[in-house]
Structure formats: structure tokens, C-alpha cells
Amino acid sequence: MNSVDSSKIVDAIRNAELLTSGEIRVYIAKHCKEDPLEKASRVFQKLKMQNTALRNAVLILVCPTDHKAAILGDKGINDIIDDGFWDNTLNELIAYCSKDLITEGICKAVEKVGYLVKQKYPYQEGDINELDNEVILED
Numbered sequence: 001m002n003s004v005d006s007s008k009i010v011d012a013i014r015n016a017e018l019l020t021s022g023e024i025r026v027y028i029a030k031h032c033k034e035d036p037l038e039k040a041s042r043v044f045q046k047l048k049m050q051n052t053a054l055r056n057a058v059l060i061l062v063c064p065t066d067h068k069a070a071i072l073g074d075k076g077i078n079d080i081i082d083d084g085f086w087d088n089t090l091n092e093l094i095a096y097c098s099k100d101l102i103t104e105g106i107c108k109a110v111e112k113v114g115y116l117v118k119q120k121y122p123y124q125e126g127d128i129n130e131l132d133n134e135v136i137l138e139d
Contacts, residue, residue: 004028004064005103006135012107013133016114021121022077023057023131024113025049026106030138032063036070039063044072052076052130056121058113062093064102069093071109080120089113 013024025047032039040061044050049057055076062069071090073081089112096105 004062004106004135006137008103009106009110009135010133012110016110016117017123017129017133019114019123020118021054021056021124021127022114022117023049023052023129024110024117025057025059025131025133025136026110027059027061027136028138029061029063029068030065032061032066032068036061036063036068037072040070040072044074047131047136049131050074054121056117057131058117060093060106060109060113062097062102062106064097067094067097069097071113073113076121077117081116085116 009026013026016024027043029039040059043061044059049059055074058071058073058077060071069090071086089109093105093109096108
């Protein structure tokens, strides 16, 4: 399995967040035996991502070992997305991962999410980065 290049992903997050007040986090799970969306929901809460001022955080969870992934947006994001956006973005991410292009798939998903979030939550003067951009690796 191709290793994940955290620095490329951090750059993608930073670039996406230059356009928006939204927050994007990437979590790499060691294992995911359950439904990946359920795991993403637990991680979202654990990381306190629901505490952003505009409820506009998105979590991209990838478990390369178990070939699973999920994308979860907070209320402020889910209120604005078109039907199918999460499924389309997730399917593209999974397609990259199935070719062992995990880093590229994550970066593409981050870029798409950043573009979506920018539509409703453009960058405002004085915006602060509420959540760390570092890739979170499960212990």
C-alpha cells in the first residue's frame, strides 16, 4: 500500500481554506470494521468539529487498510450541498484509493470540498483557522 503524504494533504487543506471560512480535516484510520460514516461521526465529535462558529466543518476519513472512507459535513455544510455531492466526491476518492493513489484522492476530495464550501462561506477578512490543518493519524 502506498503511504500517505501528509505534507501534500496539509498543503491541499491550506490552499482550500484560503478560499473559505470553512474548516476541513483529514483523519487516517488504522482500522474501520464498522460503517465508515458511523466512525466518521464519532471522530467528528471527538475532535469537537461541531464547535466551529458557523458549523461549517468537514471531515474526510480514510481507512486504507480496510478500503473504507467517509466524508461528513456539519449542519452548516449539509444545509447547502446538492443531492449527490457527498456520494460523487466519495466515489471519486474511493476510485483513487483503489488505484493506490490515496494521497491524490484525498487531495482531490479536499479541493472539491473547499470549492463547495467557498460558495456559501467565502473567506472573510479576519477569519481565523479554527481547526488545525494537520492530518490526524489514528493511534
